[in-house]
Amino acid sequence: MKADGVLLVNLGSPDSTDVPDVRRYLREFLSDDRVLDAPKLIQQAVLNLTILPFRPKKTAEAYSTIWTDEGSPLIISTEEIAQKLRERLDIPVEIGMRYGNPSSEQGVMKLLAKGVRRIFLIPLYPHYAMSSYETAVVKVQEVVAKVAPDVDLVVQPPFFNDPRYVDALVKHTQPFLEEDYDLLLFSYHGIPERHLRKSDPSHAYCLADPRCCEKTHPAHATCYRAQVFATSRLFAERAGIPREKWHLTFQSRLGRDPWLKPYTDMELEAFPSRGFKRIVVMCPAFISDCLETLEEIAEEGKECFIEAGGLDFRYAPCLNDSDAFIDVLEGFVGDFREGVLESA
Missing domain, CATH: 3.40.50.1400 (Rossmann fold)
Known part of the structure; x- marks a missing residue:
């Protein structure tokens, strides 16, 4: 052996x-x-x-x-x-x-x-x-x-949809959800839209329909967007969070080509004016905290949100060890x- x-x-x-x-x-x-x-x-x-x-x-x-x-x-x-x-x-x-x-x-x-x-x-x-x-x-x-x-x-x-992983996310994040909040934000690392199309074996399904990720399709096996939606949905179901209390965005875009939307930084600026002044933010695409979570979200993201009128910004760390x-x-x-x- x-x-x-x-x-x-x-x-x-x-x-x-x-x-x-x-x-x-x-x-x-x-x-x-x-x-x-x-x-x-x-x-x-x-x-x-x-x-x-x-x-x-x-x-x-x-x-x-x-x-x-x-x-x-x-x-x-x-x-x-x-x-x-x-x-x-x-x-x-x-x-x-x-x-x-x-x-x-x-x-x-x-x-x-x-x-x-x-x-x-x-x-x-x-x-x-x-x-x-x-x-x-x-x-x-x-x-x-x-x-x-x-x-x-x-x-x-x-x-992304393994029950053991989802349960670990919920268990790890639960302490940050115990105090009252207006919205739970899932901020995922963004990718260019063309990457999604390249990863689609049919090169015809992904992004052809705004609701493509809500349907069942073989392309989802290599579809980043469908998989992050699945993680968010499963987390919310497991944690008992109603649909109106969670939102999904994409961060860390580079260059001028279109990336997956909505963009995290723009949404953080807009949340307070929409009545979301107390938020919890988590980054499930990352296992380990890093530049994109600690600096871009926990520092810059928080500053952007507070300057726009937000009152409480709670960053839930990655799973780490x-x-x-x-x-x-x-x-x-x-x-x-x-x-x-x-x-x-």
Whole structure:
């Protein structure tokens, strides 16, 4: 029987808040054809002429507001998740980042050095998107094919509607919902609309109808928008939140092309005038708190909301290394070891 091991993959962070480190990180991130998906010449021209000369300094300043003495919150959270999972299991657990350090390849090599011949890959992305889940999986597949083609790779599917994940979200967020509030906001990382269409196997269903995500369709297996709606709906049902008390938005857009709407920042500005002056905000697309949650939402988002007349802004942190989420991961590993999942 082949020895098993677990690889947890997350997005990644710069090595520090120094501008050169941030520039290096952004170059790797935005050179990914599944993130900035223009033809390579155009991609590199945009990256080198309009993004890298200006954005690293601004991004470095944003990172500096959330950086800790130990380093990046996302890296720390991922390491803490791995350590807690190790304490529950009798097989190796390593981490790898899609961009930056420690890399996915480093994570794979550590497992191989421990004699692992069957790797269970868990992308720390609940929802499918070409710029997150897909690119993380493809990267590890490439690494394994290159360095250890005889090693089996089994991949955890997106778990956006897994009852264990939804229950963990509800349990983790419940304390922030105990005091009175006007609205619960689910803010998900945005993606360009074209990514949705590219991920649609039919290239004809997604976004063709404003209510496409409310219907049942095979395209939903790779439809980010349908999956985040499913997570939100299931959470609300499980937590007993009526439809009029929750709303869904998309954050972190980049460039001028249309991204999924409605936009989080614009909605936060408008909420107080609509009578939503006490809100709870959560970001279920992220497992670990990071720049997009701590700086963009908990800091900038709160400031925007309060300046617009809001009275109470409560940010519910991501699952991070909560016991509820470690329970979920332990369940996934159990499925893997029982043969419920197939090799990639």
